Amino acid sequence: MIAFVLSRLLQSAVVMVAVAVIAFFLFRYVGDPVLAMTGQETSREDQERLRTQLGLNDPLVVQVFRFLGRGVSGDFGISYRQRRPVTEMLVERLPATLELSVVSALFALAVGIPMGVYSALRRDTWLSRVFQVVSLIGISLPPFLVGILLIFVFAVLLGWLPSSGRGEVVSLGWWTTGFLTLSGLQALLLPALTLGLYQMTLLMRLVRSEMLEVLRTDYVKFARARGLTDRTVHFGHALRNTLVPVITVTALQLGSVIAFAVITETVFQWPGMGYQFIQAVASVDVPVMAAYLVMVGFIFVTINLSADLLYYGVDPRLRLERTVIGGQADRGA
Amino acid sequence: MRRRIGTHIGRGLLSLAMTVVLLGSAVTSVDAKAFRWSFQGDALTMDPYHNNETMTLDFLSNIYEGLVRRGKSMEIEPALATEWTTRAPDTWRFKLRPGVKFHDGTPFTADDVIFSLERAKSEASDVKPFVQGIKTIRKIDDVTIDIVTDGPRPILLNSIVRWYILPKSWFEKHNTVKVHKLGTAETNYAALHANGTGPFMLKSRQPDVQTVLVQNPQWWDKAEHNITEAIFRPIKADATRVAGLLSAELDMMYPVPLQDITRVSRTTGVKVMQSPEVRTIFLGLDVSRDQLLYSSVKGANPFKDRRVRLAFYQAIDIKAIHEKVMFGASRPTALLIGPGITGFDVKLDQRFPYDVEASKRLLAEAGYPNGFEVTFDCPNDRYVNDEAICQAVTAMLARVGVKVRLNAQTKAKHFQKIRAKDTSFYLLGWTPASLDMHETFSYIVTTGSEWNIGGYSNPKVDELLGRIAVEINANNRQALISEAMKLTKEDIPQLPLHQQTLAWGAKSNVDLVQLADNSFALRWVRVK
Numbered sequence: 001m002i003a004f005v006l007s008r009l010l011q012s013a014v015v016m017v018a019v020a021v022i023a024f025f026l027f028r029y030v031g032d033p034v035l036a037m038t039g040q041e042t043s044r045e046d047q048e049r050l051r052t053q054l055g056l057n058d059p060l061v062v063q064v065f066r067f068l069g070r071g072v073s074g075d076f077g078i079s080y081r082q083r084r085p086v087t088e089m090l091v092e093r094l095p096a097t098l099e100l101s102v103v104s105a106l107f108a109l110a111v112g113i114p115m116g117v118y119s120a121l122r123r124d125t126w127l128s129r130v131f132q133v134v135s136l137i138g139i140s141l142p143p144f145l146v147g148i149l150l151i152f153v154f155a156v157l158l159g160w161l162p163s164s165g166r167g168e169v170v171s172l173g174w175w176t177t178g179f180l181t182l183s184g185l186q187a188l189l190l191p192a193l194t195l196g197l198y199q200m201t202l203l204m205r206l207v208r209s210e211m212l213e214v215l216r217t218d219y220v221k222f223a224r225a226r227g228l229t230d231r232t233v234h235f236g237h238a239l240r241n242t243l244v245p246v247i248t249v250t251a252l253q254l255g256s257v258i259a260f261a262v263i264t265e266t267v268f269q270w271p272g273m274g275y276q277f278i279q280a281v282a283s284v285d286v287p288v289m290a291a292y293l294v295m296v297g298f299i300f301v302t303i304n305l306s307a308d309l310l311y312y313g314v315d316p317r318l319r320l321e322r323t324v325i326g327g328q329a330d331r332g333a
Numbered sequence: 334m335r336r337r338i339g340t341h342i343g344r345g346l347l348s349l350a351m352t353v354v355l356l357g358s359a360v361t362s363v364d365a366k367a368f369r370w371s372f373q374g375d376a377l378t379m380d381p382y383h384n385n386e387t388m389t390l391d392f393l394s395n396i397y398e399g400l401v402r403r404g405k406s407m408e409i410e411p412a413l414a415t416e417w418t419t420r421a422p423d424t425w426r427f428k429l430r431p432g433v434k435f436h437d438g439t440p441f442t443a444d445d446v447i448f449s450l451e452r453a454k455s456e457a458s459d460v461k462p463f464v465q466g467i468k469t470i471r472k473i474d475d476v477t478i479d480i481v482t483d484g485p486r487p488i489l490l491n492s493i494v495r496w497y498i499l500p501k502s503w504f505e506k507h508n509t510v511k512v513h514k515l516g517t518a519e520t521n522y523a524a525l526h527a528n529g530t531g532p533f534m535l536k537s538r539q540p541d542v543q544t545v546l547v548q549n550p551q552w553w554d555k556a557e558h559n560i561t562e563a564i565f566r567p568i569k570a571d572a573t574r575v576a577g578l579l580s581a582e583l584d585m586m587y588p589v590p591l592q593d594i595t596r597v598s599r600t601t602g603v604k605v606m607q608s609p610e611v612r613t614i615f616l617g618l619d620v621s622r623d624q625l626l627y628s629s630v631k632g633a634n635p636f637k638d639r640r641v642r643l644a645f646y647q648a649i650d651i652k653a654i655h656e657k658v659m660f661g662a663s664r665p666t667a668l669l670i671g672p673g674i675t676g677f678d679v680k681l682d683q684r685f686p687y688d689v690e691a692s693k694r695l696l697a698e699a700g701y702p703n704g705f706e707v708t709f710d711c712p713n714d715r716y717v718n719d720e721a722i723c724q725a726v727t728a729m730l731a732r733v734g735v736k737v738r739l740n741a742q743t744k745a746k747h748f749q750k751i752r753a754k755d756t757s758f759y760l761l762g763w764t765p766a767s768l769d770m771h772e773t774f775s776y777i778v779t780t781g782s783e784w785n786i787g788g789y790s791n792p793k794v795d796e797l798l799g800r801i802a803v804e805i806n807a808n809n810r811q812a813l814i815s816e817a818m819k820l821t822k823e824d825i826p827q828l829p830l831h832q833q834t835l836a837w838g839a840k841s842n843v844d845l846v847q848l849a850d851n852s853f854a855l856r857w858v859r860v861k
Contacts, residue, residue: 030745030746031743031745031746031748031749032745032748032749032752035745035748035749035752036745036748037384038384038385038459039384039385039386039459039460039462040385040763040776040784041385041462041766041776042385042459042461042462043461043462043783044783046459046461049456050457053514081377082377082378082524082540083378083383083513083520083521083524084520084524084540085520148572148573148576151572151573151576152576155576155577155580155582156576156579156580159580159581162582163573163576163577163580163582164566164568164570164573164574164576164577164582165542165543165566166542266569266570267570267572267573268573269566269567269568269569269570269573271539271541271542275541275569276541278569279541279569282714282743282744282745283745284745
């Protein structure tokens with residue numbers, strides 16, 4: 001068990017270093033940060049001076065090691081654009097993205113799972129068919145279109161909800177939350193809906209197909225033959241086994257959502273990390289871009305590590321055999 | 334059992350969501366009287382010397398002021414200086430306005446002006462170009478200074494409009510006497526806080542989220558506005574910004590995307606204001622290399638032949654671009670400067686005619702009867718409909734036989750490429766900060782200048798520009814300017830296209846002044 005955890009940690013560290021090095025090399029091709037930072041009238045001498053100051057004229061090897069060395073201690077440098085420590089900027093925006101991601105994931109779970117269960121159990125009803133169509137729409141529509149559509153209906157036409165921003169937020173230490181104010185909650189609704197729509201349809205389809213498969217298995221037949229009620233069979237046994245792949249997918253989705261809520265954040269001007277990343281790309285703010293990628297790598301690595309450890313804890317066979325099945329776990333009684 | 338819990342949770346969430354939504358329709362937003370406005374980007378910093386960026390400096394003009402400022406018709410008028418006289422060709426005596434206080438109460442004196450000059454010239458300051466003509470400032474007394482320039486500077490006043498005066502004691506107190514060098518760990522206090530003499534004070538600043546200004550009751554000028562609190566939020570996504578205006582959450586926003594102008598002007602309660610902008614969009618050609626870097630022609634540079642340049646010019650149907658690409662929001666031009674820039678000469682503003690046959694003939698005469706291939710560098714997120722303009726030009730050149738490979742990319746990469754002169758044919762836009770012809774030409778046309786990417790060199794034009802720089806007599810200066818522009822126009826090293834048109838959106842009950850340099854001043858805003 002310890003060996004397993006240690007080996008996983010080592011692998012994660014290797015992944016992180018690889019991400020950092022690749023990120024570093026990528027950033028040499030995104031444009032000149034000095035040109036982006038200075039006005040059109042800035043002289044060439046001033047630009048060169050700035051370049052040297054930023055260490056952009058140093059040999060490549062030196063730059064790589066400086067980048068890695070600083071990254072290990074959590075120092076991502078000073079943002080070119082805002083001239084503030086990058087770590088400070090990311091921490092400022094983290095609560096907005098996390099709140100949005102978690103609420104959208106909860107929405108996807110709360111709506112997707114019941115929908116999936118219903119359409120698996122009552123396959124031939126009209127409501128089930130409606131769910132199928134809705135899920136098809138949800139998967140096909142790009143998030144920015146959904147977002148703009150929602151803004152148009154709820155903000156412009158009806159005037160019920162704000163079209164952008166996070167509303168008023170309350171500071172609790174270094175965390176800022178929108179949950180405690182009415183405007184904060186209102187501002188959260190549309191972006192969470194937009195972000196959650198795709199996840200919801202994914203979950204719904206997954207739950208439906210998993211349930212259908214499970215309901216066909218032998219042990220479910222035998223359970224019914226034994227006289228157990230439908231409720232016990234469906235929810236006590238079938239759903240429980242369906243939930244394991246659902247957890248996998250949700251965990252991975254959560255990672256994606258946190259990392260890539262960029263489009264939704266841009267459409268709703270949501271002050272999160274994704275929007276900050278897009279701004280950094282446009283203004284060639286390399287320190288912010290690098291920090292963001294490293295952090296995204298870290299999130300994915302952590303989530304995958306936790307998922308692996310979770311399987312190890314959940315599935316007794318893994319502990320016995322000491323082999324790990326990385327993706328979907330087998331079903332068991 | 335689980336299902337019941339699940340259903341309860343589901344129902345609970347649904348009711349919560351509905352309550353929140355419905356309450357929204359009943360409750361109006363907090364600070365209902367605050368003036369809310371939005372732009373597609375944010376001011377980069379609250380430190381006026383950090384970044385020479387147009388929007389940042391425009392925004393800061395509400396908080397800080399210079400010795401002079403621009404009035405409603407873009408004319409130069411007194412601000413922190415009340416009058417000025419030239420005592421010698423290189424010495425200007427300025428009388429400073431008495432009784433002016435900074436937002437923290439400290440009085441404004443000549444020492445602040447001298448401090449501001451030193452700080453503007455500090456190594457990491459990005460506003461050096463504004464004060465590069467000033468050699469030194471001599472204090473005569475607390476309200477009188479002599480500005481000594483580096484030789485005669487007829488457009489000194491134009492150059493210093495955006496050079497804001499800073500309070501010496503406040504900047505010293507907060508350890509930012511010199512503009513902070515990038516890479517230092519200390520945060521610049523002045524980046525998030527401000528202390529100026531302007532009509533508004535900075536109440537709070539959250540970069541990229543929201544900046545709040547409040548009225549300065551001690552302002553020295555008579556307030557024409559009726560704003561007590563102003564809240565600025567950048568909204569990058571065009572559709573969202575338009576939605577914000579249409580849903581009445583914003584009182585004003587700019588720019589209005591061209592395709593939404595009709596829609597916004599038709600909506601009741603909001604209006605669109607349009608007027609010409611001073612930015613000129615033009616195409617540049619590499620006229621110096623012996624062989625173009627990115628074309629199919631080997632051993633020769635087609636752009637060195639004036640006939641080819643004229644052929645390109647006459648192949649462009651500027652009217653079609655004006656109507657179809659710019660939706661009417663442009664002013665076709667033949668010069669690198671437009672109305673509103675000192676030196677503009679309407680007599681010279683006649684384009685060579687659009688003539689496809691003439692263009693083909695010229696190309697054949699020059700030895701390219703079947704045209705040739707060339708790469709065209711274009712930004713796709715810098716100017717209004719820039720990529721669309723380039724695509725239109727590409728199609729028009731195809732008609733005369735020139736096959737253009739369009740390379741449209743984000744501005745960070747585009748400017749990096751053309752600044753390095755790594756191009757044969759490119760698009761660029763220019764607004765001279767001082768609104769004077771000399772500045773445009775000294776950056777784009779003089780031999781060897783920074784943005785003279787095509788390498789154009791005409792010694793006669795250089796000589797004229799040298800004289801324009803120091804000619805004090807306005808009429809003589811205009812004559813020299815017209816001559817230089819005529820020569821450049823005839824040489825066609827660049828193909829001017831048009832000046833953009835500004836489009837601002839606002840609620841119908843908001844009165845404001847739209848200046849041709851796209852600067853939005855709160856001090857003229859009245860909400861009825």
